[in-house]
Every structure is written in structure tokens, then in C-alpha cells.
Amino acid sequence: MKKTFIEHFLLKLSGIFTMLFIWIVLSFTKWADEGPTRMWFAKIDEVGTAIVDIFATKIIHILSSFEDIFIASIIVLLLGVIFGLAIGFFENLYRSLKWPIDFWRSIPPIIVISVLLNLDGRDELFWRIWLVMFGALPIMIMQIADAVNNSSKKRMLIFEALKTKKMFIINNIIIYEILASLFSTTRTILSFAIIIIIVSEMVFSPQHGIGEQILHFQTASEIQYVYAYAIILGLIGLLLNGIIRLFEKKYVYWQ
Amino acid sequence: MSSIKIKNLVFSYKTQNNKNSTKNIVIDEFFVKNGEIVGFFGPNYVGKTTLLKYISQIHKDFKVSNGSIFYDNRAYDKQNNIPLILYIPQNYSSSIFPWFSIKSNLRIIMKSLDFSKELIEENVKEFCSDFGYSSEEALLKDYGFYQTDKLKQTSRIKNINELSGGQKQILTVLRTLMTSPNIITMDEPFSAIDIFKGIKFRKNVFDYLRKKKITTIIVSHELKEIIELSDKLVILNYDNVGRIIKGIENSNVSENEIETFAIKIKERYNLNYV
Numbered sequence: 001m002k003k004t005f006i007e008h009f010l011l012k013l014s015g016i017f018t019m020l021f022i023w024i025v026l027s028f029t030k031w032a033d034e035g036p037t038r039m040w041f042a043k044i045d046e047v048g049t050a051i052v053d054i055f056a057t058k059i060i061h062i063l064s065s066f067e068d069i070f071i072a073s074i075i076v077l078l079l080g081v082i083f084g085l086a087i088g089f090f091e092n093l094y095r096s097l098k099w100p101i102d103f104w105r106s107i108p109p110i111i112v113i114s115v116l117l118n119l120d121g122r123d124e125l126f127w128r129i130w131l132v133m134f135g136a137l138p139i140m141i142m143q144i145a146d147a148v149n150n151s152s153k154k155r156m157l158i159f160e161a162l163k164t165k166k167m168f169i170i171n172n173i174i175i176y177e178i179l180a181s182l183f184s185t186t187r188t189i190l191s192f193a194i195i196i197i198i199v200s201e202m203v204f205s206p207q208h209g210i211g212e213q214i215l216h217f218q219t220a221s222e223i224q225y226v227y228a229y230a231i232i233l234g235l236i237g238l239l240l241n242g243i244i245r246l247f248e249k250k251y252v253y254w255q
Numbered sequence: 256m257s258s259i260k261i262k263n264l265v266f267s268y269k270t271q272n273n274k275n276s277t278k279n280i281v282i283d284e285f286f287v288k289n290g291e292i293v294g295f296f297g298p299n300y301v302g303k304t305t306l307l308k309y310i311s312q313i314h315k316d317f318k319v320s321n322g323s324i325f326y327d328n329r330a331y332d333k334q335n336n337i338p339l340i341l342y343i344p345q346n347y348s349s350s351i352f353p354w355f356s357i358k359s360n361l362r363i364i365m366k367s368l369d370f371s372k373e374l375i376e377e378n379v380k381e382f383c384s385d386f387g388y389s390s391e392e393a394l395l396k397d398y399g400f401y402q403t404d405k406l407k408q409t410s411r412i413k414n415i416n417e418l419s420g421g422q423k424q425i426l427t428v429l430r431t432l433m434t435s436p437n438i439i440t441m442d443e444p445f446s447a448i449d450i451f452k453g454i455k456f457r458k459n460v461f462d463y464l465r466k467k468k469i470t471t472i473i474v475s476h477e478l479k480e481i482i483e484l485s486d487k488l489v490i491l492n493y494d495n496v497g498r499i500i501k502g503i504e505n506s507n508v509s510e511n512e513i514e515t516f517a518i519k520i521k522e523r524y525n526l527n528y529v
Contacts, residue, residue, distance in 0.1 A: 154349040161313035161342065164367040172363065176354040254353035254416055 020044075042224040050228035062232060064208035068125060068197045069190070069236075072132035076140050076189050079133070081182065084144020085174070094145055101138045109135030109196055113203050128200045136192045143185040144178055151177035180255055183248040190240050194233060257327050257338035257437040257470050259310060261285040264322035268305060280306060282322070285489065290468030292461065294481035297491030303474045304345065304442050306491070310472060311342035311440045326438075338437035339368075345442040345474075347424045353415045357400055358391070360415065360426055364434045382433045385466060386459055398425050398452060420447040425456060432463060439464070441473045445480075457484065 003011070026032055027043040042050075054062070087094050087101075109131050116127055155173050201211025210229050217225035264282045280302045287293050295303045309317055310324065312331070323330045326337045341364065344350050352360055365375045379391055388394040395401060395412065399422060403410040418426065424447045431439055444460075445453055461484050464471050475481040482488060 152349045154344055154346060155352065157313050158342070158350055158364070159367050161311060161340070162364070162367060168367055172352070172367070176352075254414075 038223070039221070040223060042227040046224040047227045047231065050222075050224040051231065054225070054228055054232065058213065061208050061210055061213045062236075064206075065197055065201065065210040066236065068128050068201075068209070069193045071125070072129045072136075072197065073186070073190055073193045075129060076133055076136045076193070077186060080137055080140025080185075080189075081144055083137075084141045085148060085170075085178075087141060088145035088148025088178075089170075089174070091149075094149060098142075098145075101142055105135075105138035105142065110199065113200065117203070124206075127204065128197055128206075131200050132193045132196045135196055136189045139192070140185055140189055143181055147178040147181035148174055180248075180252045183244055183252060187241055187244050190244070191237065194237055198233065258289050258325075259285070259287040259438065259470065259472075260325040260328070261310075262322055262325075264319065264324060266309065266317050266319040268317050278302065278305070280309070282306070287470055287472065287487075290465075290470055291487060292464060292471045292473065292485045294485035294488045295472060295474040295491060296476075296478060296481055296488060301491045303491055307440045307442055307472060307474055308342065310438075311340045312337060313342050339434070340438040340440065341431045341434060341436040343427055343431050343439065343441040343444050345446070347427045347447065348420070350427055351415060351423050355415070357395065357412055357415060357418075357426065361391075361430050361433060364430055368434070378433055378435060382429075382435075386432075386463055394429075398422065398456070400426075421449055421452065424448055425452070428456075428460060432460065432469075435467065436469065438470045439472075441471065443475055444473065445475075 023044050026041070027045065031037055032041060032043055087097055112131060112134055116131070119127070151174055155177075156169060159169050159173070197209075198211040198214070201209035202215045203211075205212055205215070210233060214226050214229050217223070217229075261282050262284055264285075265279060267277045267279045269277055295307065297303055325331065331337060352363060355363065361379065362375050365378060370378070383389070383391050383394050386394060388397065392401075396410075400413055400418070401410045402413050402417070415423075424444065428441070428444050431441075445457055448456060457480075463469075471485075473481065473485060
């Protein structure tokens with residue numbers, strides 16, 4: 001039987017409610033107050049208080065991380081689309097660069113952190129963005145290049161036989177053919193940027209940032225703040241994902 | 256309208272299924288007069304579509320080892336301008352642009368040829384009138400491109416995704432005709448259109464092609480259809496590596512003659528599907 005919109009919505013919420021219910025039950029057991037448990041488990045009410053405190057007094061850290069994630073993702077998106085289009089459009093360029101780029105994207109960016117640790121000024125925004133670019137740019141470039149490469153040859157042939165200008169083919173076929181791939185890759189890039197920015201903030205210890213705060217509260221044994229930041233990060237990811245999905249529905253309406 | 260002539264042509268191409276193997280097409284002689292409608296008929300894998308693509312100059316990987324193709328008595332050269340040839344592929348879905356509306360799909364080829372907006376609208380209007388309709392809306396409504404809500408008494412043009420396979424095929428054919436090319440090559444252009452719309456649509460299309468004297472080559476597996484619609488039938492056979500073995504002029508061919516011809520072909524080439 002076909003589900004209504006409300007039924008769909010409730011189904012989606014049921015997972016969250018189940019998790020919350022388990023957390024509430026665990027929070028009010030004796031087990032939650034035992035010494036070893038307190039080292040890693042935070043009660044739901046404490047986490048709630050921590051979230052309120054973060055938004056009241058520590059919002060700058062969220063904004064700082066959010067700004068880094070946003071700037072890094074935009075740069076990766078722009079460069080990825082430009083290089084991806086060029087590589088996908090010219091077959092020889094695609095063939096000659098496919099292996100080097102595949103090799104590049106196989107290197108975990110976390111490894112590069114150990115190299116950056118030897119540099120002065122490593123806590124600057126530039127290096128965090130550079131790290132995201134190192135990890136995410138090859139993914140973006142190859143996804144776009146593959147999308148261009150896999151775009152319907154038959155549609156292209158119609159125009160190539162008519163000696164149509166390349167710009168017309170790009171504007172009327174290729175851009176649309178890569179849109180779906182662009183949105184799904186953007187979601188991947190955002191998740192990637194969140195991970196890399198938070199990890200680099202933990203390692204490089206800048207003045208602001210969620211990563212820096214998580215490390216700080218973990219050292220101070222205030223585990224409820226670590227939980228609170230984790231929830232906030234999850235919500236940021238969910239929100240960004242939702243926004244991209246909205247755009248995807250609007251601009252890739254034919255799929 | 257334009258003429259096409261092929262003489263002693265031998266060309267090879269890499270097959271789609273196996274890029275390492277090549278297939279040869281050999282054509283002794285082939286001629287299509289100005290405004291003539293020619294049907295290609297032959298068993299699967301004989302090279303009908305390949306020949307059609309070669310004539311349409313849309314295949315990249317052809318290697319001509321002998322002979323040439325002539326358009327309007329001028330040998331084809333990549334540098335020379337050739338007549339406007341439009342190819343209607345067998346796979347109509349991949350030649351539709353799902354991100355554009357139905358009306359934009361109808362105009363996309365004209366737009367790609369740098370036709371001005373005024374000229375495009377003029378062509379559309381003229382085409383609809385020659386095709387037997389008072390307006391573009393009337394034409395689209397007749398072929399089911401409009402969704403009507405009988406209760407609210409409203410109608411709206413459908414999205415591309417709402418079209419059936421047959422409607423997509425109609426759209427592809429209409430788009431090609433509207434552009435008024437010199438030559439049209441069609442690869443099974445009516446295969447997905449239902450019998451109710453199909454008879455009328457086919458008649459309209461061929462009436463239009465004859466009226467405008469557009470040189471046309473059509474590939475079909477329906478022998479009866481192809482004989483009825485075309486002025487000349489070309490049979491391709493793979494006994495001799497894709498050599499064109501016979502062309503018949505079929506003016507005033509009767510039903511009985513078609514049946515007799517079909518039986519003869521069936522016996523001659525041991526075909527089971529005619």
C-alpha cells in the first residue's frame with residue numbers, strides 16, 4: 001500500500017526516536033554513574049546543557065569550522081569542475097592523467113598532516129584548505145571527468161555531425177549531463193571536508209574550531225562537550241546534505 | 256534535396272562489441288536521386304545502420320580504403336561543405352534532451368545551426384501547416400503531448416519524462432523534419448509507435464517528405480512497410496561482406512507483388528522473420 005507523506009516522515013524519524021529512547025534509558029541507570037563509564041559515556045541531559053552552552057558562549061568555534069568547511073568545499077568545487085571538464089572533454093588529456101590522478105586520490109590526506117607538522121604557520125587556514133584540496137580535489141576532478149566522458153555519445157554525435165560550436169555542446173549537453181554527478185560528488189566532498197577540517201583542527205590546534213574544542217574538552221574529561229560537538233557536526237552535515245538535495249531536485253528535475 | 260552516389264566504396268570500422276575486430280562494408284554502386292526515398296532492408300548485423308551513419312557522416316572511426324561518396328556529384332571531403340544531413344537514430348531515447356521542454360527539443364537542432372529566433376518560429380509554423388495542422392499546439396495535442404484534465408477542463412504540455420517511447424520517437428522525427436534538411440537518414444524511425452497513431456503519422460511524414468522533395472534513406476525490418484513507403488528498395492546481404500546486391504524500383508507495386516517478393520527474399524536468403 002502507498003505510504004502518505006506523514007507516514008514517510010514518521011518512518012524517517014522512528015530511527016532517531018529509537019536511538020534517543022535507548023540513550024534516555026541508559027542515562028538514568030546506575031551504570032551511567034559508574035567511574036569507568038563516566039570516562040566515555042555522557043548523559044543525555046548533560047549533553048543537552050552542553051549544547052545550550054556551546055550555542056550561548058562558544059558559537060565562534062562552530063562558525064570558524066563552518067567557514068573553513070565552506071571555503072574549502074567551494075574551492076574544491078570550482079577547481080574540480082574546471083579541471084574535470086577540461087580533462088573529460090579532451091580524450092588524450094583524460095587518458096594521460098587518469099592514472100596519475102587515481103594514484104593521487106589513493107593517498108590518504110591524513111598522511112600529509114605528518115609532513116605539514118614540520119612546517120611553520122601550520123595552524124593557518126591556508127593549510128587546512130590545502131589539506132581538503134589534497135584529498136578531495138582528485139575525487140571531484142575524476143567524477144566530473146568521468147561524467148563528461150560518459151555523457152551520451154549519441155547526443156553529442158547529433159551535433160558533431162552538424163559541426164556545431166563546442167560551446168553550444170557544452171552549454172546544452174555536457175553541463176546538464178554532469179549536473180547529477182556534480183551534486184552527488186558535492187555531498188561526498190562536504191563530508192570529506194568536515195572530516196579533514198575537524199581532524200586538522202585537532203592536530204594543528206588553531207585558536208578556534210570544533211576540532212580544537214573537542215580535543216580541549218577530551219583532555220579536560222568533559223566528555224559531554226565532545227558529545228555535544230559531535231551532535232552539532234552531525235546536524236551541520238544533515239543540514240548541508242538537505243540543502244544540496246533541494247538544489248538537486250530543482251536543477252536535476254529530469255532524473 | 257540532394258543526390259547521393261557511392262561507387263566502388265570499401266570502408267572498415269571497429270565493431271562496438273569488440274574494439275579489436277574490424278568489419279568491412281563493400282558497396283559496388285549506389286545512387287539516390289534528388290528527393291528520392293530509398294529503403295534499406297537486410298538481415299541483422301549486415302551493416303544497414305553503419306552504412307546509414309557513413310552516409311550521414313556521423314561515425315568517427317571509418318577508414319575508407321577505396322572509392323568515395325558523392326553528394327550532389329561532389330566527392331566528399333572533410334574540408335568541403337556537404338548538404339545538411341540529419342540522422343534519426345534507432346535509439347530515440349538517447350537523442351532526446353530530457354532537461355529541455357518538448358518545444359525546446361523540437362527547436363534544438365535549428366538552434367544549434369544558428370538559426371535566428373524568428374526563422375525558427377517561421378519554420379515551426381510552416382512545418383505545422385505543411386504537416387496538416389493549424390498550429391504547433393494542434394499538432395502536439397493530436398499526438399498526445401498535452402495532458403488534459405477533463406474535470407478541471409484544463410490542459411498542459413507534458414514534461415519529457417511523461418512521454419512514452421512512441422511519443423519520443425515522434426518527437427525525434429518531427430524535430431528532424433522541422434529543420435528542413437537536404438537529406439534525412441532514418442534508422443527504424445517508427446518501431447515504437449503504436450499502430451493507431453503510426454499509420455497516420457507515417458502517412459503524414461512521407462507525404463511531407465515527397466512534398467518537400469527531401470532525399471530520404473530509411474532502414475526498416477518491416478518489408479511491407481518499406482516497399483510501400485519508398486521509391487526504391489536496397490537489399491543488403493552479408494554473403495559478400497555487406498555488398499549491396501539488389502536495388503528495385505517499386506513504383507506501383509501491388510499487395511500480391513509485395514507478398515511474392517517477400518517470399519522470394521525469404522527463400523533466397525533463408526530468412527525466418529520476413
